Amino acid sequence: MRGMDEFALIRLLNRRGSPGTGRPNETGVKTGIGDDAAVMKPSAGSDIVVSCDTMVETVHFLPETMQHYDIGYKAMASSLSDMAAMGARPRWALIALTVPSGPSGTWTAESLQELYDGLYACADRYGTVVVGGDTTSSKSLLTVTVTVIGEADEDRSLLRSSALPGDIVFVTGPLGNSAAGLHLLLKAGRPAVPIEDMEETVRSLVLAHRRPEPRIDAGAILASSEAGVCGALNDISDGLASEAWEIAEASGVRIVLDEERIPLSPELTRYASAAGRDPHDFALYGGEDYELVGTVRRERAAELAARFEVAGKRIWLVGEVAAAGAMNKTDKGAAANLERAPMPGVTLRSSAGVEKPLPKKGYNHFA
Ligand SMILES: Nc1ncnc2c1ncn2[C@@H]1O[C@H](COP(=O)(O)OP(=O)(O)O)[C@@H](O)[C@H]1O
Ligand SMILES: Cc1ncc(C[n+]2csc(CCOP(=O)(O)OP(=O)(O)O)c2C)c(N)n1
Ligand SMILES: [Mg+2]
Ligand SMILES: [Mg+2]
Ligand SMILES: [Mg+2]
Numbered sequence: 398m399r400g401m402d403e404f405a406l407i408r409l410l411n412r413r414g415s416p417g418t419g420r421p422n423e424t425g426v427k428t429g430i431g432d433d434a435a436v437m438k439p440s441a442g443s444d445i446v447v448s449c450d451t452m453v454e455t456v457h458f459l460p461e462t463m464q465h466y467d468i469g470y471k472a473m474a475s476s477l478s479d480m481a482a483m484g485a486r487p488r489w490a491l492i493a494l495t496v497p498s499g500p501s502g503t504w505t506a507e508s509l510q511e512l513y514d515g516l517y518a519c520a521d522r523y524g525t526v527v528v529g530g531d532t533t534s535s536k537s538l539l540t541v542t543v544t545v546i547g548e549a550d551e552d553r554s555l556l557r558s559s560a561l562p563g564d565i566v567f568v569t570g571p572l573g574n575s576a577a578g579l580h581l582l583l584k585a586g587r588p589a590v591p592i593e594d595m596e597e598t599v600r601s602l603v604l605a606h607r608r609p610e611p612r613i614d615a616g617a618i619l620a621s622s623e624a625g626v627c628g629a630l631n632d633i634s635d636g637l638a639s640e641a642w643e644i645a646e647a648s649g650v651r652i653v654l655d656e657e658r659i660p661l662s663p664e665l666t667r668y669a670s671a672a673g674r675d676p677h678d679f680a681l682y683g684g685e686d687y688e689l690v691g692t693v694r695r696e697r698a699a700e701l702a703a704r705f706e707v708a709g710k711r712i713w714l715v716g717e718v719a720a721a722g723a724m725n726k727t728d729k730g731a732a733a734n735l736e737r738a739p740m741p742g743v744t745l746r747s748s749a750g751v752e753k754p755l756p757k758k759g760y761n762h763f764a
Pocket of ligand 4: 482631632
């Protein structure tokens with residue numbers, strides 16, 4: 398980035414401004430962008446819920462995979478997704494932007510504006526107000542970190558540690574589309590073209606990769622269920638296997654996933670078959686779906702599914718929770734496998750009822 402100083406850049410990117418003192422009741426913002434820090438008023442009876450996530454050039458996106466607008470949209474969406482995963486309502490966000498300043502940098506004021514248009518579009522969509530951030534230069538890579546501050550009803554956040562033996566495991570949408578979209582974009586190996594210019598058959602996969610939607614509404618339904626109905630909850634950033642392992646370990650249980658119940662889109666199945674890949678590999682180990690995986694008390698599962706239907710949504714029941722170390726005694730083959738499996742853990746059950754340990758595999762920054 399050259400030709401513009403830091404302060405002009407901040408003004409340009411946030412030209413729509415932060416609500417500041419004008420509408421404190423609606424947004425809770427007393428002081429927005431422009432002072433040393435933002436000042437907000439939390440709602441009465443709420444816990445504050447906070448998380449941040451970073452996107453790094455080359456790790457999370459390449460010129461072949463994402464357009465500038467998409468990078469911004471996805472940075473906000475992936476951060477908001479952690480609010481959904483807590484059953485929280487996102488309210489405010491801070492954006493930390495690090496821009497390559499060297500002569501080789503391809504980032505211009507215009508491309509950063511597009512990235513910010515994406516960030517703001519996603520924030521607006523989910524009722525989140527940008528209240529500040531930070532802007533720095535770097536030698537090489539662009540990074541964007543979004544910190545989200547949300548609210549949950551007091552003591553009602555949905556934790557990874559709340560799964561109980563007997564619970565049913567659910568997910569909020571088809572899995573693996575994003576990873577398949579990435580696979581095909583990397584294979585194409587040319588600058589990312591707008592979604593409108595893509596073949597109909599691959600559009601939904603690419604869209605899933607570039608413009609994931611945080612499942613804020615699903616999180617709200619789960620959080621508003623009677624206390625204790627929803628057990629654990631997690632969002633799927635690193636792949637279903639990895640996230641199920643996180644729940645299993647945090648809760649001290651074994652999660653059993655039924656392979657044939659994992660929802661796969663027809664587009665994914667078609668793409669995987671053409672690419673000579675097992676679609677389940679994309680769903681289990683790919684990541685960036687930003688759907689939710691959670692558990693519900695067995696006797697309330699049908700009622701929860703009905704609540705989603707009333708809201709025009711659905712959940713897929715994909716497995717169950719067992720006590721750590723428990724195994725299906727009727728299946729000798731499975732028992733032999735499970736004896737070698739670490740407990741707590743995750744197993745994958747075939748349609749024939751055979752359970753195998755599911756590797757704790759998925760996206761890992763240092764693996
Ligand atoms: N560098 C860090 N310093 C402190 N806490 C961290 C750091 N990185 C991650 N965490 C915390 O570790 C937990 C797991 O992080 P992460 O795997 O990134 O979660 P998620 O997949 O939901 O984004 C979170 O509570 C997060 O706040
Ligand atoms: C160019 C490119 N290569 C690989 C990926 C795949 N990828 C990068 S990070 C990631 C996991 C999610 O990101 P992470 O920083 O781990 O988010 P968190 O788990 O903290 O929410 C995946 C699947 C990608 N999006 N783009
Ligand atoms: Mg994270
Ligand atoms: Mg998460
Ligand atoms: Mg991760």
